[in-house]
Amino acid sequence: xxxxxxxxxxxxxxxxxxxxxGYGLAAIxxxxxxxxxxxxxxxxxxxxxxxxxxxxTTMFLGIAFxxxxxLIGFVVIFI
Amino acid sequence: MTSPxxxxxxxxxxxxxxxxxxxxxxxxxMISPVVVLVTGLIWGWGGAxxxxxxxxxxxxxxxxxxxxxxxxxxIAPETVMVAAxxxxxxxxxxxIAACVAMKxxxxxxxxxxxxxxxxxxxxxxxxxxxxxxxxxxxPGLRPAQKKE
Numbered sequence: 001x002x003x004x005x006x007x008x009x010x011x012x013x014x015x016x017x018x019x020x021x022g023y024g025l026a027a028i029x030x031x032x033x034x035x036x037x038x039x040x041x042x043x044x045x046x047x048x049x050x051x052x053x054x055x056x057t058t059m060f061l062g063i064a065f066x067x068x069x070x071l072i073g074f075v076v077i078f079i
Numbered sequence: 080m081t082s083p084x085x086x087x088x089x090x091x092x093x094x095x096x097x098x099x100x101x102x103x104x105x106x107x108x109m110i111s112p113v114v115v116l117v118t119g120l121i122w123g124w125g126g127a128x129x130x131x132x133x134x135x136x137x138x139x140x141x142x143x144x145x146x147x148x149x150x151x152x153x154i155a156p157e158t159v160m161v162a163a164x165x166x167x168x169x170x171x172x173x174x175i176a177a178c179v180a181m182k183x184x185x186x187x188x189x190x191x192x193x194x195x196x197x198x199x200x201x202x203x204x205x206x207x208x209x210x211x212x213x214x215x216x217x218p219g220l221r222p223a224q225k226k227e
Contacts, residue, residue, distance in 0.1 A: 027171060031164075038163040045156045052156075053095050057211060060096045060148060061204065063163055064141070068200050070171055075193040078178045 019077040026073025033066040096152075100145035102210065103203050107138045110202075114195065122188050129181070129192035136177055137199045140170050 041059040045052045111134045119127030144166045151162030174196070181187045 031167065034163055034167050035160075038160050042156050042160055052152075056095050056148070056152060056159075057099065059159075059163075060099055060145065061208060061211060063144070063148075063167070064200075064204050067167060067170060068197070068204065070167075071174060071200055072197055074171075074175060075178065075197055078182060079190050079193050 023074045023077055027070050030066040030070040030073075033069075034063055037062045037066065094149050096145035096148045097142075099207060099211065100141040103141045103207050104138045106203055106206050107134055107199065114199070118188075118191050118195065122191050125186060125188035126191040128186060129188045130195040132177075132181070132187065133192050133195035134199050136174070137196060137203065140173065140200075141203075144170065 037059060041055050041062075044055045048055075111131065114134060115127050115131050118130040122129075147162050147166045147169075148159060151158040178189075178193065178196075181189050181192050
């Protein structure tokens, strides 16, 4: 344990390490969201193929919105 | 007496994502001169360059994601899942690489780049959402069509 603290003496290293962990956590939520969204969309397209165009439209926008969360998560690290 | 059934044109399933992405790109082309000018006036050349690069990155991301999803949907609906997750990971890698690269380049104002990245992504999406929600509610209706 003591050696671990000695290894991370540099504050900059600690900060960048914590940033990476934070970003990893921030990317989990959108990943789950996109997986769920696309899964449900594929199910909807299988049930009603005639609505595939509408489903794909909303799915594309949903993916983009979920992606925005991940984007905010890592951009904050750089600011 | 039966009422006439309304004619509902089903949306074209081929390349619908590309159409949305092109619409987003068109909106981006409309606002980018204003954004670049404003950021340039406030933060100088670095701000203008940062906002221009961020806008270009956002538009390329939308076009790339649309092309990927459209290609996957033409194969089978199941491949859409793989394409969506792969596209998500790919776009994250591209955004991270871009931010790391911009951090090294002193000519670009990094906070302006980052804020424009978020602002453009969300702003263009909400703009497109307005158009899409209206056309989904009434497929024959298009918002603010230009009359020639």
